[in-house]
Amino acid sequence: MNESSPRQGSPAASKRKDAQRNRQTLLDAAAAVFVTSGVDAPVREIAAEAGVGLGTFYRHFPNRADLVIAVYRHQVDTCAEAGPALLAEGPTPFAALENWVGLFVDFLVTKHGLAAAMQADSSGFESLHAYFLDRLLPVCTQLLDAAAAAGEIRPELDAYHLMRGIGNLCIGTDTDPRYDARRLVALLITGLRRAC
Numbered sequence: 001m002n003e004s005s006p007r008q009g010s011p012a013a014s015k016r017k018d019a020q021r022n023r024q025t026l027l028d029a030a031a032a033v034f035v036t037s038g039v040d041a042p043v044r045e046i047a048a049e050a051g052v053g054l055g056t057f058y059r060h061f062p063n064r065a066d067l068v069i070a071v072y073r074h075q076v077d078t079c080a081e082a083g084p085a086l087l088a089e090g091p092t093p094f095a096a097l098e099n100w101v102g103l104f105v106d107f108l109v110t111k112h113g114l115a116a117a118m119q120a121d122s123s124g125f126e127s128l129h130a131y132f133l134d135r136l137l138p139v140c141t142q143l144l145d146a147a148a149a150a151g152e153i154r155p156e157l158d159a160y161h162l163m164r165g166i167g168n169l170c171i172g173t174d175t176d177p178r179y180d181a182r183r184l185v186a187l188l189i190t191g192l193r194r195a196c
């Protein structure tokens with residue numbers, strides 16, 4: 001047994017953990033770079049942000065479409081996983097809903113150029129949209145149902161329509177710096193409250 005190694009398990013298991021950690025680091029770095037530079041950002045910029053070499057980058061993501069899809073799915077998963085956590089930790093279901101909508105808006109306004117990057121592969125874009133709905137609609141429904149059960153919002157609200165409305169309010173954020181989608185979405189969410 002090698003006592004100098006802090007890790008337990010086989011070398012292969014350690015390599016898999018390192019590879020998974022590198023992939024996660026690349027996804028986080030790419031998401032951050034996409035916010036500032038869009039999905040066409042140079043691969044070197046993403047690798048530098050992640051602190052890895054180009055070889056490591058290309059081992060995980062042989063082409064840009066693979067990276068864009070992986071970042072998108074990773075961000076959808078992060079947003080989906082946040083909903084139940086916010087509901088469990090929040091002071092009220094409505095506060096959890098507000099916080100989750102903020103994360104959802106951040107996701108929508110920071111995926112610069114995704115649609116353009118995916119236009120060449122309409123089936124890939126459709127499968128991503130289906131993944132988006134499959135993961136996020138149940139979370140939004142859970143938050144709306146909890147807020148309605150607590151008497152904080154009207155009970156007839158539909159998650160799909162709310163998410164669609166939020167999405168529509170987020171259109172144009174990257175073409176007009178004066179447009180503040182977050183402010184408009186906050187007004188929309190405030191409007192969901194049940195009158196006392």
